Amino acid sequence: MFAAMSASVNDPSHGFCRDCLSPQHGGGMRCRACGSPRLIRHPELYALAIAHIDCDAFYAAVEKRDNPALKDRPVIVGGGKRGVVSTACYIARINGVRSAMPMFKALEACPGAVVIKPDMEKYVRVGREVRAMMQALTPLVEPLSIDEAFLDLSGTERLHGQPPALVLARFTRAVEKEIGITVSAGLSYCKFLAKIASDFRKPRGFSVIGQDEAVGFLAEQPVTMIWGVGKAFAATLEQDGIRMISQLQRMERGELMRRYGTMGDRLYRLSRGQDERRVEPDHDAKSVSAETTFDTDLATAADLVPILRALSEKVSARLKKAGIAGRTVVLKLKTHDFKIRTRNRQLGDPTRLADRIFQTGLQLLEKETDGTKYRLLGIGVSDLSAADRADPPDLIDVQSRKRALAEGAIDALRDKFGKKAVETGYTFGKGRNARPPEDADH
Ligand code: TTP
């Protein structure tokens, strides 16, 4: 499926050297210009534009960069509060060390390892630098975590004067040179396969999965390669005798949906390499929200409403401080058995008023107070915009206008006398069961 195995390895127009980027004509094993064996050839190389990039052994790579004496040593980053491995460099991995392993086990497997406590601030900073370099290639960058993102490079050829494959290879070189860590890249026609490809030949990998080979390639993979098939779901499939994606490829959509609901539809499509999801760029913040986990599960409106009020005020305060407003109110509940329920309502205009957020949340909450016990409640707004068009006074009804005016007055008092100076009826006496709200910026 990949370059080396591809049928058109000899096609002179479909390859380049990943080290010096010179085009490769003919089928040699080494670059004609620089002698490097890191050649990439693929019949669809210049037709694919969806990329996934993931840094190699990210935290450990940053630590090695900052202390060259560690270069050839096995390095484990972790410990801290939970006493587990965050990540290990590839030398430590040869000895069997893995992320999430208890530290004592990791040291049993690799006694000579150098253990380093995580320095999150540093990793966040480096992650941002890598992201900034991605954003210089295309505005369509969708971060998935601190060290990885999807990029949609379609339509960037005119800007860069090069097809996406070369832009990507140039990028991986630039990260090595400018940031001092390595990344792996996957290139395909969809997100699902781009992500699989980036994981294929780590570290310093560059893998390509084209349209023509997708179904054949997937047929040979286990179902766990499908997005959303975790351990529990894989066990369910295993019980039904399904282990390989090829088995899903032979099943009808209706049958899969009957057995597995919406997940069945996903299995049907992804097993056939069909993935229409677009690369969604990151906006600085997509929502502003606050949530709290209760000490004991709560079910009644009497218990939940005061907490909703307090959280709405918190969200509103943060919106006001940031000068932004949100048009969609999102209620989040987690049931006693850890199922998440989110409910949205779009407003006519963006708001930053605690009362509007609260009243909307209340309407959504009413439908969910059906006796279910909850362990968490959250409220927030999304569809963010600048505050200048928020809460137009002539468009809100008389009651809400009164409350808006009152809220303005309360804000002014709080500014003058401090946060605790004014409490509304709803928040009075709250907190019996609630922990302090946690902020959540997404
Ligand atoms: P990953 O990209 O999953 O792993 P990695 O970059 O360390 O290694 P590779 O991609 O080459 O396989 O995660 C990125 C970082 O997130 C990782 O360096 C440390 C952190 N992390 C944890 O803290 N705990 C974990 O269980 C995992 C998987 C990652």
Ligand code: MG
């Ligand atoms: Mg990584």
Ligand code: MG
């Ligand atoms: Mg990652």
